[in-house]
Amino acid sequence: MIFAFHRIFIIFAVHPSNETLFMKLLPTFLLWVSMPCLLLAQNDYYTVVAQKGDGIFSILRKQGLDPVKYYEDFLTLNTEDIKDGSMLHVGREYKIPQAMDSFKKTGVRVQMKDETENPIFDKELAEMSLKSKALKNAVYYIVAENQAKSQNKFIDDVTTGLAAELMVHGATVYVFDDTDEKPSTENMKSEKTERMGQYIEAINKRYLQNTGKYQRLLLIRANGLIENGNMDVAVYHHNKSEKGQRFAENIQNVFKKHSVSNRSYKDIKMIFEDKNSLYLAKNTLPTVSLLTIGNRSKASAEDHIPVRSDKKAFTNWITNGILKDYADITIEE
Numbered sequence: 001m002i003f004a005f006h007r008i009f010i011i012f013a014v015h016p017s018n019e020t021l022f023m024k025l026l027p028t029f030l031l032w033v034s035m036p037c038l039l040l041a042q043n044d045y046y047t048v049v050a051q052k053g054d055g056i057f058s059i060l061r062k063q064g065l066d067p068v069k070y071y072e073d074f075l076t077l078n079t080e081d082i083k084d085g086s087m088l089h090v091g092r093e094y095k096i097p098q099a100m101d102s103f104k105k106t107g108v109r110v111q112m113k114d115e116t117e118n119p120i121f122d123k124e125l126a127e128m129s130l131k132s133k134a135l136k137n138a139v140y141y142i143v144a145e146n147q148a149k150s151q152n153k154f155i156d157d158v159t160t161g162l163a164a165e166l167m168v169h170g171a172t173v174y175v176f177d178d179t180d181e182k183p184s185t186e187n188m189k190s191e192k193t194e195r196m197g198q199y200i201e202a203i204n205k206r207y208l209q210n211t212g213k214y215q216r217l218l219l220i221r222a223n224g225l226i227e228n229g230n231m232d233v234a235v236y237h238h239n240k241s242e243k244g245q246r247f248a249e250n251i252q253n254v255f256k257k258h259s260v261s262n263r264s265y266k267d268i269k270m271i272f273e274d275k276n277s278l279y280l281a282k283n284t285l286p287t288v289s290l291l292t293i294g295n296r297s298k299a300s301a302e303d304h305i306p307v308r309s310d311k312k313a314f315t316n317w318i319t320n321g322i323l324k325d326y327a328d329i330t331i332e333e
Contacts, residue, residue, distance in 0.1 A: 045077055045095040050088040059088065063096050064103030064125045073097040103128055106172045107163055112198055120163050120175055128168060135171035138214045138326055141203050141286060143176045145221040154226040154311060155293070161315035166322065174206055196276055200283045207285040214329060215286040216247055216322070219277070223294035230260055230296040232304035236270040237289050238281035246328065248289040251321030255305045258317055270303065291318070 050059060056074055057067040075082065077095035088094060099105070107120035121128065142163060146155040163173045176199060207215055235252040237244035248270065272278045272290065281288050296306050307314070 045097055047093040048096055049093055050090055052090050054088050054090070056082075056086055056088065058126065059094060060096070061129065062126045064105075064107075064119070064121070064128070065097070065099055066101070066130055070097050070099065103167055107167045107175075108173070109175045109177055110202060111177050112195075112202065115202055120160065120167075120173070124164070128164060130170065131168045133170040134323060135166060135169040135326055138166075138171045138216070139174070139206075139210045139286075140166055140171055140322070141174045141176065141206070141215070141217040143199055143203075143217070143219045145219065154309065155220060155222045157311050158315050158318075159220060161311065162318055165315060165319040169319075169323065172210070174203075176202065192276055193279065196279050200280065204283075204285045214326060216325070217280075217284055217286045217288040218318075218322075219280065219288060219290045221290060221292045223292055226293060226295065226309065228309055230306050231309045232292075232294045232296050233307055234270050234292045234304045235289055236272050236277065236292070238278070239271045241281070241287060243287040244281070244289055247287055247325050250325040250328070251289065251291065251318060252305070254317045254321040254324070255307055258307055258313070260306050260308055 048059065048063065054062075056071060060067040060070055060074060074094075074097065077097065081089060081092055081094060083089065103121060103125055104119040108117050109120045110117055119125075140163075142159055144155050144159045159175060163175055166173050203217060233255050235248045235255070237248035239245075252270075272281050277290050294304075307317075
């Protein structure tokens, strides 16, 4: 473009009679030359309005950015709008750097109805900060099967809590939301298969976009309404997947340590048996494990692990199992 500009300038310089025409065309030409730069600059940031109490650290944290890492970038973008070195003007727009490691981009909620993507967290971002980069090369896909969704807040809270814990350790997390109504009794089998097919397509597409990274799929299934008291937990894997078995066992081992029962669980090996789980395991690209949760009762299976129904603790137990699995893979490599 610079070369082209020089040639045009030389042509008009050689022909003084064209000087008037040149001056008329110059603004348009300069705009044309600078357009790619303008577009690039616009893509480097977006704007937000400073609220009362906002400083550089808080406004960056609200946007899911590490304020220490992006402090200098923010200063560069907003030099003329910062007073006394670090204070912001309430009600004024500020440029926020576009960053791939923003929590808005590393935590994605996928609506299965149309596969639209939105950040998992919004207002919660102000309270989130990076704890470590232990999972910086990891991608997790979380699918929550929650038939009593309107009543089962336990599953929703655990899912979002787990996503947050993985993200603050550097992971990218996709949570898949099923907004469809419960399948009708008449077509339940075919509708469940179709739904699994939609999950498979959505997950595999994102898996290919993250080729080369450590990727795992965790299916969380609620068996009925989760109430207060002790719960039964079981972790399943596909019998032909060594990685799936290790992933499941690492999570399972944490639950064993926190079981409310004193009995031994050494020989527990939970294999996918239901058709939907098998269909998912055989057709998704990432390694998959299934975590089932149900209320504890006298009729509970011997191979299920009883734990207390504490949302925060439950979330931490899953997180610890996942961290252990990733650490094992890293050590082997």
